[in-house]
Amino acid sequence: MLSVVVLISGSGSNLLALLKASENPLYPAKIVAVGSDKDAPGLEHAELYDVDTFIVEPERFSSKQAWAEKLLANVQHHQPDLVVLAGFMRILPADFVAALRGKLINTHPSLLPDFKGAHAVRDALAAGATTTGVTIHFVDEGVDTGEIIVQSKLDILPQESEHALHERIKEIERSLLVRTIEEFAIKQKDLAKA
Numbered sequence: 001m002l003s004v005v006v007l008i009s010g011s012g013s014n015l016l017a018l019l020k021a022s023e024n025p026l027y028p029a030k031i032v033a034v035g036s037d038k039d040a041p042g043l044e045h046a047e048l049y050d051v052d053t054f055i056v057e058p059e060r061f062s063s064k065q066a067w068a069e070k071l072l073a074n075v076q077h078h079q080p081d082l083v084v085l086a087g088f089m090r091i092l093p094a095d096f097v098a099a100l101r102g103k104l105i106n107t108h109p110s111l112l113p114d115f116k117g118a119h120a121v122r123d124a125l126a127a128g129a130t131t132t133g134v135t136i137h138f139v140d141e142g143v144d145t146g147e148i149i150v151q152s153k154l155d156i157l158p159q160e161s162e163h164a165l166h167e168r169i170k171e172i173e174r175s176l177l178v179r180t181i182e183e184f185a186i187k188q189k190d191l192a193k194a
Protein backbone atom coordinates (compact mmCIF):
# COMPACT_ATOMS: atom_id res chain seq x y z
CA MET A 1 0.00 0.00 0.00
CA LEU A 2 1.42 3.38 -1.02
CA SER A 3 1.42 5.91 1.85
CA VAL A 4 0.51 9.38 0.65
CA VAL A 5 0.73 12.80 2.29
CA VAL A 6 -1.31 15.48 0.54
CA LEU A 7 -0.57 19.20 0.90
CA ILE A 8 -3.35 21.69 0.16
CA SER A 9 -4.11 25.41 0.53
CA GLY A 10 -7.71 25.62 -0.64
CA SER A 11 -11.01 23.81 -0.97
CA GLY A 12 -9.38 20.40 -1.37
CA SER A 13 -11.66 18.91 -4.03
CA ASN A 14 -8.71 16.93 -5.41
CA LEU A 15 -7.95 15.72 -1.91
CA LEU A 16 -11.58 14.65 -1.49
CA ALA A 17 -11.42 12.64 -4.70
CA LEU A 18 -8.33 10.84 -3.38
CA LEU A 19 -9.94 10.18 -0.01
CA LYS A 20 -13.01 8.73 -1.75
CA ALA A 21 -10.89 6.57 -4.05
CA SER A 22 -8.85 5.21 -1.16
CA GLU A 23 -12.02 4.03 0.58
CA ASN A 24 -12.05 1.24 -1.98
CA PRO A 25 -9.91 -1.56 -0.51
CA LEU A 26 -8.65 -2.33 -4.02
CA TYR A 27 -7.19 1.17 -4.43
CA PRO A 28 -3.44 0.79 -3.82
CA ALA A 29 -2.80 4.09 -2.00
CA LYS A 30 -3.76 5.40 1.42
CA ILE A 31 -3.82 9.04 2.50
CA VAL A 32 -1.92 9.03 5.80
CA ALA A 33 -1.93 12.78 6.47
CA VAL A 34 -2.97 16.12 5.01
CA GLY A 35 -0.97 19.28 5.58
CA SER A 36 -1.54 22.93 4.82
CA ASP A 37 0.09 26.34 5.09
CA LYS A 38 -3.13 27.70 6.60
CA ASP A 39 -6.47 26.73 8.08
CA ALA A 40 -7.69 25.70 4.62
CA PRO A 41 -11.35 24.68 4.16
CA GLY A 42 -10.19 21.42 2.55
CA LEU A 43 -8.76 20.17 5.85
CA GLU A 44 -12.33 19.35 6.82
CA HIS A 45 -12.35 16.53 4.29
CA ALA A 46 -9.39 14.93 6.05
CA GLU A 47 -11.07 15.30 9.42
CA LEU A 48 -14.25 13.63 8.10
CA TYR A 49 -12.15 10.71 6.87
CA ASP A 50 -10.24 10.50 10.19
CA VAL A 51 -6.98 11.38 8.51
CA ASP A 52 -4.31 13.28 10.50
CA THR A 53 -3.85 16.93 9.60
CA PHE A 54 -1.17 19.51 10.27
CA ILE A 55 -0.87 23.23 9.59
CA VAL A 56 2.49 24.97 9.27
CA GLU A 57 1.99 28.70 8.69
CA PRO A 58 4.89 30.64 7.17
CA GLU A 59 3.95 33.75 9.16
CA ARG A 60 4.99 31.99 12.36
CA PHE A 61 8.58 31.49 11.23
CA SER A 62 11.47 33.90 10.94
CA SER A 63 12.44 32.63 7.48
CA LYS A 64 11.07 30.63 4.58
CA GLN A 65 13.81 28.08 5.23
CA ALA A 66 12.71 27.57 8.86
CA TRP A 67 9.09 27.20 7.72
CA ALA A 68 9.98 24.65 5.07
CA GLU A 69 12.08 22.63 7.55
CA LYS A 70 9.13 22.38 9.90
CA LEU A 71 6.78 21.49 7.06
CA LEU A 72 9.20 18.78 5.91
CA ALA A 73 9.50 17.40 9.45
CA ASN A 74 5.71 17.11 9.62
CA VAL A 75 5.59 15.40 6.24
CA GLN A 76 8.46 12.99 7.07
CA HIS A 77 6.85 12.09 10.39
CA HIS A 78 4.27 10.16 8.37
CA GLN A 79 6.97 8.36 6.31
CA PRO A 80 5.17 8.80 3.00
CA ASP A 81 6.04 6.99 -0.21
CA LEU A 82 4.54 9.89 -2.14
CA VAL A 83 3.78 13.56 -1.39
CA VAL A 84 1.09 15.22 -3.50
CA LEU A 85 0.74 18.98 -3.90
CA ALA A 86 -3.00 19.31 -4.63
CA GLY A 87 -3.64 23.03 -4.76
CA PHE A 88 -0.74 23.85 -2.41
CA MET A 89 -0.05 27.47 -3.28
CA ARG A 90 3.45 28.05 -1.83
CA ILE A 91 6.75 27.63 -3.58
CA LEU A 92 8.89 25.10 -1.76
CA PRO A 93 12.61 25.75 -1.31
CA ALA A 94 15.28 23.56 -2.90
CA ASP A 95 16.11 21.61 0.30
CA PHE A 96 12.49 20.52 0.67
CA VAL A 97 12.35 19.39 -2.95
CA ALA A 98 15.71 17.58 -2.70
CA ALA A 99 14.62 15.68 0.42
CA LEU A 100 11.61 14.27 -1.45
CA ARG A 101 13.06 13.90 -4.94
CA GLY A 102 11.19 11.38 -7.06
CA LYS A 103 8.31 11.23 -4.63
CA LEU A 104 6.96 14.77 -4.78
CA ILE A 105 4.31 15.51 -7.42
CA ASN A 106 2.11 18.50 -8.22
CA THR A 107 -1.12 18.94 -10.12
CA HIS A 108 -1.40 22.12 -12.17
CA PRO A 109 -4.36 23.57 -14.12
CA SER A 110 -2.71 24.15 -17.50
CA LEU A 111 -0.82 22.30 -20.19
CA LEU A 112 2.70 22.98 -18.96
CA PRO A 113 5.04 24.51 -20.00
CA ASP A 114 2.24 26.99 -20.81
CA PHE A 115 0.87 29.15 -17.98
CA LYS A 116 3.06 28.30 -15.02
CA GLY A 117 2.39 29.85 -11.63
CA ALA A 118 -0.51 30.65 -9.34
CA HIS A 119 -3.01 32.01 -11.92
CA ALA A 120 -2.81 29.47 -14.71
CA VAL A 121 -6.51 29.53 -15.62
CA ARG A 122 -6.73 33.34 -15.60
CA ASP A 123 -3.52 33.59 -17.63
CA ALA A 124 -4.76 31.13 -20.26
CA LEU A 125 -7.96 33.16 -20.72
CA ALA A 126 -6.05 36.46 -20.81
CA ALA A 127 -3.76 35.07 -23.50
CA GLY A 128 -6.77 34.13 -25.64
CA ALA A 129 -5.90 30.42 -25.54
CA THR A 130 -8.49 28.12 -27.11
CA THR A 131 -7.30 24.99 -25.33
CA THR A 132 -5.85 24.33 -21.92
CA GLY A 133 -5.81 21.39 -19.55
CA VAL A 134 -4.15 19.70 -16.60
CA THR A 135 -0.59 18.60 -15.97
CA ILE A 136 0.61 16.26 -13.26
CA HIS A 137 4.37 16.47 -12.86
CA PHE A 138 7.27 15.73 -10.55
CA VAL A 139 8.36 18.78 -8.59
CA ASP A 140 11.87 20.11 -9.12
CA GLU A 141 13.56 23.29 -7.90
CA GLY A 142 11.80 25.47 -10.49
CA VAL A 143 8.21 26.66 -10.55
CA ASP A 144 6.11 24.13 -12.49
CA THR A 145 9.16 22.95 -14.44
CA GLY A 146 9.54 19.33 -13.28
CA GLU A 147 9.25 16.23 -15.42
CA ILE A 148 5.74 15.79 -16.79
CA ILE A 149 3.98 12.55 -15.82
CA VAL A 150 0.67 13.04 -17.62
CA GLN A 151 -1.42 15.75 -19.27
CA SER A 152 -5.04 16.06 -20.34
CA LYS A 153 -6.35 18.68 -22.75
CA LEU A 154 -9.67 20.50 -22.92
CA ASP A 155 -11.18 23.15 -25.19
CA ILE A 156 -11.99 26.54 -23.73
CA LEU A 157 -15.58 27.58 -24.48
CA PRO A 158 -16.35 31.00 -25.99
CA GLN A 159 -16.86 33.65 -23.27
CA GLU A 160 -16.07 31.13 -20.55
CA SER A 161 -15.43 32.63 -17.10
CA GLU A 162 -12.33 31.80 -15.06
CA HIS A 163 -14.47 30.08 -12.44
CA ALA A 164 -16.42 27.96 -14.94
CA LEU A 165 -13.27 26.94 -16.79
CA HIS A 166 -11.42 26.08 -13.59
CA GLU A 167 -14.36 23.93 -12.44
CA ARG A 168 -14.30 22.01 -15.74
CA ILE A 169 -10.53 21.60 -15.45
CA LYS A 170 -10.87 20.33 -11.89
CA GLU A 171 -13.37 17.69 -12.96
CA ILE A 172 -10.76 16.22 -15.29
CA GLU A 173 -7.98 16.84 -12.80
CA ARG A 174 -9.58 14.84 -10.01
CA SER A 175 -9.91 11.64 -12.01
CA LEU A 176 -6.48 12.10 -13.60
CA LEU A 177 -4.89 12.49 -10.15
CA VAL A 178 -6.67 9.42 -8.76
CA ARG A 179 -5.52 7.36 -11.76
CA THR A 180 -1.95 8.71 -11.74
CA ILE A 181 -1.44 7.86 -8.08
CA GLU A 182 -2.88 4.41 -8.69
CA GLU A 183 -0.37 3.89 -11.51
CA PHE A 184 2.48 5.26 -9.36
CA ALA A 185 1.55 2.76 -6.62
CA ILE A 186 1.47 -0.16 -9.06
CA LYS A 187 4.89 0.84 -10.45
CA GLN A 188 6.41 1.11 -6.96
CA LYS A 189 5.07 -2.34 -6.12
CA ASP A 190 6.56 -3.82 -9.28
CA LEU A 191 9.92 -2.16 -8.50
CA ALA A 192 9.87 -3.58 -4.98
CA LYS A 193 9.27 -7.06 -6.39
CA ALA A 194 12.05 -6.84 -9.01
Ligand code: GAR
Pocket residue numbers: 008009010011012013014015042086087088089107108109117118119120170173
Ligand atom coordinates in the same frame (compact mmCIF):
# COMPACT_ATOMS: atom_id res chain seq x y z
C1 GAR B 1 -6.34 22.80 -8.64
O1 GAR B 1 -6.92 23.13 -9.87
C2 GAR B 1 -4.83 22.76 -8.76
O2 GAR B 1 -4.38 22.33 -10.00
C3 GAR B 1 -4.50 24.22 -8.55
O3 GAR B 1 -5.33 24.60 -7.49
C4 GAR B 1 -6.57 23.89 -7.60
C5 GAR B 1 -6.92 23.33 -6.25
O4 GAR B 1 -8.24 22.87 -6.23
N1 GAR B 1 -3.12 24.38 -8.26
C6 GAR B 1 -2.39 25.39 -8.71
O5 GAR B 1 -2.85 26.31 -9.36
C7 GAR B 1 -0.93 25.32 -8.35
N2 GAR B 1 -0.17 26.22 -9.16
P1 GAR B 1 -8.81 22.05 -5.00
O6 GAR B 1 -8.38 22.78 -3.72
O7 GAR B 1 -10.28 22.06 -5.17
O8 GAR B 1 -8.23 20.65 -5.07
